[in-house]
Amino acid sequence: MKKQSIAIDMDGVMADVEAHFINWYNKEYTENLSKEDIRGKSESKAFPVDGIIKKYANSARFFETAPVMDGAVEAIRRLQKNYEVYVVSAAMEFPISLTEKRNWLKANFPFISWKNIIFCGNKSIINTDFMIDDHPKNLDPFKGETLLFEAFHNLKVKNHSRAKNWKEVLDFFEI
Amino acid sequence: MKKQSIAIDMDGVMADVEAHFINWYNKEYTENLSKEDIRGKSESKAFPVDGIIKKYANSARFFETAPVMDGAVEAIRRLQKNYEVYVVSAAMEFPISLTEKRNWLKANFPFISWKNIIFCGNKSIINTDFMIDDHPKNLDPFKGETLLFEAFHNLKVKNHSRAKNWKEVLDFFEI
Incomplete structure (x- = not known):
């Protein structure tokens, strides 16, 4: 069959990629976001910088290192x-x-x-x-x-x- | 609807890609194959060099320039x-x-x-x-x-x- x-x-x-976005975001903005902090939020509320998720997704080595x-x-x-x-x-x-x-x-x-x-x-x-x-x-x-x-x-x-x-x-x- | x-x-x-394979093949092997010559043949009979089609398909710029x-x-x-x-x-x-x-x-x-x-x-x-x-x-x-x-x-x-x-x-x- x-x-x-x-x-x-x-x-x-x-x-x-959730952990990966958090890591890249924390590094760029010297933040200390955790998975707990963004739980239940939309992408734009979780990472409050315009277009930041798309920017990372379009960055060389982002997906390769996830x-x-x-x-x-x-x-x-x-x-x-x-x-x-x-x-x-x-x-x-x-x-x-x-x-x-x-x-x-x-x-x-x-x-x-x-x-x-x-x-x-x-x-x-x-x-x-x-x-x-x-x-x-x-x-x-x-x-x-x-x-x-x-x-x-x-x-x-x-x-x-x-x-x-x-x-x-x-x-x-x-x- | x-x-x-x-x-x-x-x-x-x-x-x-047929024309493209012919061009690359003719260039590498100084041949003069035409579309008419390979009509009705299998890939391996058309381009009688072992693995040549896969080699071109795996070459940088092959698909980009088709x-x-x-x-x-x-x-x-x-x-x-x-x-x-x-x-x-x-x-x-x-x-x-x-x-x-x-x-x-x-x-x-x-x-x-x-x-x-x-x-x-x-x-x-x-x-x-x-x-x-x-x-x-x-x-x-x-x-x-x-x-x-x-x-x-x-x-x-x-x-x-x-x-x-x-x-x-x-x-x-x-x-």
């Missing part, structure tokens, strides 16, 4: 046994990120084939059985089953199943 | 009026091509939004109403309507509608 398929988002799900999300490597390895796993990242807005994200995946998730990687603009034409993402805008139009990965900016979202971390993702898939 | 969607391949459809396919710009502009057009390129095998292809699209098709560009490994999870491609391997598993764009290597393929050029693509869509 053909395995069911899962589309997994990179930023905020496989890569802890830390891996806790538990992601082992969890995805386990999901692969029962599911066809695709990485689907909305990378197209930031051209500099394309090669960096490809390199980052190769370095941190070498067991994911290039055949299963998709970089796109929006995710509306992605057709898998499941989608894991931290942005409701990607999950809302999705026709399969959705799982929202918790992030500081999505605490109030109610219309998707939720996972606080990779352990809860595995629980969702009963693995 | 929501527009129907078309996934359009880059290499061999929007970009004339010529635009005759008639592609005007035809895609016209298709956009009636269809949601996505560019779907199997770019992931050649990491160096990612940023180059993004730049090439921006330079030659500036009217296509980054939101409508997808770089992937294989195209099996792409869900649009139509797909235009020169490789039957991408069209065979596709669930929507298919259109094979003619290339030297696909002359014998019978199981898809065919277009010899961009004029015939417009004819197919009755535009």
